[in-house]
Amino acid sequence: MKTNFKFWLLLAFAAVAFQGCQEDDPIIREEVEVLPPETVTTVQGFYLLNEGNMNMNKASLDYYDYETGSYKRNVYGQANPDATLGLGDVGNDIGIYGSKLYSVINNSNKIEVMDVVTAKRLKVIDVKNCRYITFANGKAYASAYDGEVQLGENSPNGFVAEIDTTSLSITKTVKVGRQPEKMAVVGNKLYVANSGGYSPPNYERTVSVIDLKTFTKIKDIDVAINLHRLEADEDGDLYVSSRGDYYDIPSKLFVIDTKTDRIKKTFDIACSNLTIVGDKAYIIGSEFNYSTFDYIINYNLINVKTETLLTESFLPKAVSDEIKTPYGLAVDPVSLNVFITDAGDYVSPGKLYCIDKNGNTKFTVTTGDIPAHFAFKTKKTIINP
Incomplete structure (x- = not known):
């Protein structure tokens, strides 16, 4: 979920619709639609987590079987028919590790852990205002705001929780900056993007670095204000997005060399979503400005080996013209099919588009509200009961 502008937009919609929501059956029934099958490689399919509107308890989970x-x-x-409140309120991230599927449900202050094959609940882990999740060496790492969902100068520093993926219990926590967002593991270090998004214009501007052996913060890397996305490429470089201040300071994308923990490159492009597959970074640049109340949208590609911005878009014009609110993004690591979602008006079911590596549209399908986060299910199994 994007904070700031979208936070207040969704809250306004929620205030209008809250009473009607309370009277509805909270359990959303399964629906099946048949699409063209994919060639099964090491990838068998994917889960798509729909965020759902804030305070509407409409987070939901879809699955596409290749x-x-x-x-x-x-x-x-x-x-999970006994889960009477459904998946919860605001699905903010999803990941697969071993035989388990983890869904971070932000406004319900929890991580739902499920069986990756059946989607049956295994355990609920309580994490206040949790945001994102990543994995390494038998552990899950979850970032959390550790405060109420509200703007204000008094919001506390966030933290990262270490979760044992066998016992599914929190074993350690470490404080980082205010409103921590995405994370990435490189070697024995965990990098965390801090936003400070609850207290504009007093944004955070650092990436916190955690030593995974001691689980202590060892430094902060000064980057830019209001950081959000953070992804590592195959060489261990980090791509970190700054959302700017939505007025005069524009969004940018930075490259950090994790050997030196210094910025080595800056791209003057917006980055609202990002995924790196092979030697390419796929970037949705959707930048909002309060002065004009306009969005500027681009679909960029960066060659991460040469660290150059390519001239072509990863999305054909026919599709980009159709998408109203670009949101979720994933790329199949084998077929290189691009999966991109349209959140529409944020209060109605969205759409998922599948584009092959040659730019041809393979299918579109209706999703839940605000389709956002992907987790590919593969044949590879990590030893993790």
């Missing part, structure tokens, strides 16, 4: 072509909406409710 072999059968079945696109199943609302698989969590079907697998």
